[in-house]
Every structure is written in C-alpha cells, then in structure tokens.
Amino acid sequence: MPLHQDIPVNLITGFLGVGKTTAIRYLLGQRPEGAHWAVLVNEFGEIGVDGGLLADTGVALEEIPGGCLCCVSAQMFTVGLNRLIRAQQPDRILIEPTGLGHPAQIIRTLTEPPYAGVLDLRATVTLMDARHLGSLRHREHPNWRDQIALADILVANKLDLYTEADREALHDFVAGMPSPRPHAVETAGGRMEREWLDRPRLDRGGALFPEAREFLQTQAVGAHDHDHEHKHxxxxxxxxxxxxxxxxxxxxxxxxxxxxxxxxxxxxxxxxxxxxxxxxxxxxxxxxxxxxxxxxxxxxxxxxxxxxxxxxxxxxxxxxxxxxxxxxxxxxxxxxxxxxxxxxx
Ligand SMILES: Nc1nc2c(ncn2[C@@H]2O[C@H](COP(=O)(O)OP(=O)(O)OP(=O)(O)O)[C@@H](O)[C@H]2O)c(=O)[nH]1
Ligand SMILES: [Mg+2]
Structure with missing residues (x-):
C-alpha cells in the first residue's frame, strides 16, 4: 500500500439511471483550480458505458465492469483502486457503484484495513428519483432501500419531472426516515454543491439497517457472489x-x-x-x-x-x-x- 494518507473519498450511489454519472460530471466541473480528482466507475454490465461519458473531462478514470464492486468485482475493485491511488496520487476519489450495488459492503471495504488511514471516506451522496417512491419495483428492491438508508446526503434528482404529489411523497418519506436523517435536497441535472462532499459521514452508532446487517452477516468480505453469473x-x-x-x-x-x-x-x-x-x-x-x-x-x-x-x-x-x-x-x-x-x- 502506498504512503498517501487520508485521501478524501465519496461514494455517489443511487439506483439505475437516477443521474449518478450526470452528477459526477457536474461535480468535476466544480473542481478547485489545480485539484487532481480521480473517478472509479463500476457497472453491472460487462463492458460499461459511463467511462466513455466521462472521458472528455480529462479526469483520471478507472472502470470496473461486471457486477457490484463488493461481489464479483471485489478483486478488480481493489486492483483498480490501488492503481488510482499509486499512479494518480489524487486529491479526491469519487466512486460510482452500479445502481444495483450494495453500499454497506463497499463502505466497509473502504473503511477497514488496508484502506483505513489511506482513504478518508466522507459523505455518501445518494441520488434518488422521488417518482420511485410510488413504485413497488423500486421500494421492494433491497439495493434501492440500502442505498437510501446509507445516504449522508440524499439528493432527489430529476426535479424537473416531479409533480407536486411526488414532492409531497418525498417530504413525507424523508420526515419518516430514522435518525440520524440525511441532509435532503432536491435538484435537477445532478447539480450539487461541492461542499457537501466534505461533510462527515453520519454516525449511525455502528448500526446498519436490517437488510445491510443481514447481508453482512451472511457474506465474508469479498468472498461472495450473490447469485451473480457472468463471463469475463x-x-x-x-x-x-x-x-x-x-x-x-x-x-x-x-x-x-x-x-x-x-x-x-x-x-x-x-x-x-x-x-x-x-x-x-x-x-x-x-x-x-x-x-x-x-x-x-x-x-x-x-x-x-x-x-x-x-x-x-x-x-x-x-x-x-x-x-x-x-x-x-x-x-x-x-x-x-x-x-x-x-x-x-
Ligand atoms: N429529466 C432529467 N433527466 C436527467 C436528470 N439527471 C439526469 N438525467 C438523465 O437521466 C439519464 C441517466 O443519467 P445518468 O447520469 O447516466 O444516470 P446513472 O445513475 O449514472 O445511470 P447508471 O449508471 O446506468 O445507473 C440520462 O439520460 C440523463 O441525461 C434530471 O435532473 N432531469
Ligand atoms: Mg452511471
């Protein structure tokens, strides 16, 4: 492991298509002058498209296709992350897990050895689409729930497409979230404030919501495959x-x-x-x-x-x-x- 210490890292999570890559593009446009940021993008599919969408930003980029970072791609995740740290020595790393990812496990990987002390995991930004609150397909998907439950900043994106009823449902949902509640905002086009990235993670007292707890109990770090089949x-x-x-x-x-x-x-x-x-x-x-x-x-x-x-x-x-x-x-x-x-x- 290299000697770089406490590189700020943020997870930019959220379900398929909510606007994660759009938000990352927006954030890259907010980079402080001279700052050297790196992005690691992970995709469910075996080839990956998002890297191609970020290529013109000139950011140091690492692409990990083929399933969730914590599952089938666990080893590739570590290799890719280490390569970014060593070769790029970035001032900040943004990680976009697949919309079908398990954030609890990724957070655990990033905060435990060998990354403890090397990386400084800051606020997790979870994007969501408030219209999905009315969709059972989303609400019943454990990954959708896990992503939202682990948000430090909860960004309801695609505000341009919401009805007043969608916004009311969002406000009720956020008000009903267990404490500590994330900082909740509404936006469009993934527009976010760079300062949010430096917020500390919420202290959840070590307690994870039930899905994540169950998930972590049944899985050894990096050794599970979640019934995910693929061919590299x-x-x-x-x-x-x-x-x-x-x-x-x-x-x-x-x-x-x-x-x-x-x-x-x-x-x-x-x-x-x-x-x-x-x-x-x-x-x-x-x-x-x-x-x-x-x-x-x-x-x-x-x-x-x-x-x-x-x-x-x-x-x-x-x-x-x-x-x-x-x-x-x-x-x-x-x-x-x-x-x-x-x-x-
Ligand atoms: N109307 C509207 N469309 C948006 C907004 N933000 C993003 N989009 C569109 O939503 C689609 C998906 O955006 P992405 O940024 O690729 O979403 P993603 O979460 O990275 O998608 P995956 O990586 O495939 O999970 C694109 O067509 C975007 O242009 C928004 O605020 N309003
Ligand atoms: Mg994306």
Whole structure:
C-alpha cells in the first residue's frame, strides 16, 4: 500500500439511471483550480458505458465492469483502486457503484484495513428519483432501500419531472426516515454543491439497517457472489469487425453488453424507434450511426438518442441493456432488431 494518507473519498450511489454519472460530471466541473480528482466507475454490465461519458473531462478514470464492486468485482475493485491511488496520487476519489450495488459492503471495504488511514471516506451522496417512491419495483428492491438508508446526503434528482404529489411523497418519506436523517435536497441535472462532499459521514452508532446487517452477516468480505453469473472476456480489439455480446445476471436482473463492429454504423431512424420502445430497466450506449456518434439512454420508460461529440481516439461502439429477470425474450427481440439495422459505415 502506498504512503498517501487520508485521501478524501465519496461514494455517489443511487439506483439505475437516477443521474449518478450526470452528477459526477457536474461535480468535476466544480473542481478547485489545480485539484487532481480521480473517478472509479463500476457497472453491472460487462463492458460499461459511463467511462466513455466521462472521458472528455480529462479526469483520471478507472472502470470496473461486471457486477457490484463488493461481489464479483471485489478483486478488480481493489486492483483498480490501488492503481488510482499509486499512479494518480489524487486529491479526491469519487466512486460510482452500479445502481444495483450494495453500499454497506463497499463502505466497509473502504473503511477497514488496508484502506483505513489511506482513504478518508466522507459523505455518501445518494441520488434518488422521488417518482420511485410510488413504485413497488423500486421500494421492494433491497439495493434501492440500502442505498437510501446509507445516504449522508440524499439528493432527489430529476426535479424537473416531479409533480407536486411526488414532492409531497418525498417530504413525507424523508420526515419518516430514522435518525440520524440525511441532509435532503432536491435538484435537477445532478447539480450539487461541492461542499457537501466534505461533510462527515453520519454516525449511525455502528448500526446498519436490517437488510445491510443481514447481508453482512451472511457474506465474508469479498468472498461472495450473490447469485451473480457472468463471463469475463478481455476487451476485444477496438478495430475488430464482429459483434461481441456478453451476458450477465444478478440482483433480479439480466444484462447484455454488446461491442459493435467499428466499420459499420446503425440506422439512426430505426435505432431511435428501437430505443423509444425498449421496455427494460435501463439501456445506454455509445454508437456510431449514419448521423454520426450518438449516445443512447433509456430509463423509466423514456428513451433518448442524442449527439455525442466525436470520441477521441479509437473507441469501439457499445451498448448495455438491463432487464428484469424473466424478460429474456424481450432481450432476444431487442438483440435481433439491433443487428438488423447495421449498415456499412
Ligand atoms: N429529466 C432529467 N433527466 C436527467 C436528470 N439527471 C439526469 N438525467 C438523465 O437521466 C439519464 C441517466 O443519467 P445518468 O447520469 O447516466 O444516470 P446513472 O445513475 O449514472 O445511470 P447508471 O449508471 O446506468 O445507473 C440520462 O439520460 C440523463 O441525461 C434530471 O435532473 N432531469
Ligand atoms: Mg452511471
């Protein structure tokens, strides 16, 4: 372990698609002059898209795809984190765990040896979408509950999409949270105050909420896999011309990651339609189309396809989809439709 001491670290948590990467981009724009920040992004899918979305910020970046940091990627997490600490000697590290992650275990890893004294874990910022308070699918998901229960700062993002009833539900929810309650704010576009990052973690007296306690009791650090199946493959050659897919499963979801051929593009109009009717939990991608590079995003039933500045260097187009378990047929149909829209670039 290097000699660097007490590097401030923050977890930026929250369920799939709530705006974590958007918030990190915003925070990176608030970096003090000359500050050297590093970001570690972890994704459920085997390829990962968020790193590509942060590449233009010039931040030191480490990507850990393939499941929750504390589970299947535990070893890669330590290797990636150590690499950031040693090679970058950052002034601050922001960590974005997958929206299907277990924050209690990650907090434990970051505050125990060998990281105790090397890292100084500060406020955990949990983003949420107040509209999910009315969704059983979210409220009954243990990871959704764990993330919110461990928030030091609870950020209700996407304020632009809330009704008055959503805001009332949010206020009631926060008022009903057990003490010590997080600092709760409402925002849009992931806009946050940099000062929040330096707030200390709330002292929960060592007590974790029931889900986390149960989880920690049954799992040895880094030695569990949560019924998460996946297959690791090395990143293929960015110049290669084949479709490569890698499947994953866990936390009640199935995921598929696609590397797309570099010498082909997708039909923009067909892709727009396909994204709009995608019915899974989360879809995102960086793809090349007949209208140039595009970023795909779908969450909460709303799909978007937006221009992406020409990526620097050779990047291989990629897509990540996450669907509830049991929707394998929808995934197959999506896969087939995607391949049908391939064009020679
Ligand atoms: N309307 C609206 N959209 C937002 C807001 N913040 C983020 N988004 C959009 O929500 C989508 C998901 O944002 P991300 O920042 O990628 O969310 P994430 O939590 O990092 O997603 P995962 O890493 O896949 O879990 C993107 O299309 C964003 O542009 C907001 O305040 N309002
Ligand atoms: Mg993200």
């Amino acid at each position: 493959e090395h990143s293929p050659d960015p110049k290669a011309g084949d479709w490569v897919t890698i499947d994953t499963r866990g936390e009640g979801y199935i995921g598929r990651s696609w590397w797309l051929p570099v010498d082909r593009s997708l039909d923009h109009a067909a892709l727009r339609q396909l994204v709009a009717k995608f019915s899974g939990e989360r879809l995102k991608g960086l793809v090349h189309t007949d209208r140039g590079w595009q970023q795909l995003n779908q969450v909460d039933g709303v799909g978007k396809i937006e221009n992406l500045p020409q990526p620097s260097g050779a990047i291989r187009p990629r897509i990540e989809a996450i669907l509830p378990e049991g929707e394998a047929n929808a995934l197959q149909a999506f896969d087939a439709a995607l391949r049908r829209m391939e064009r020679t670039a």
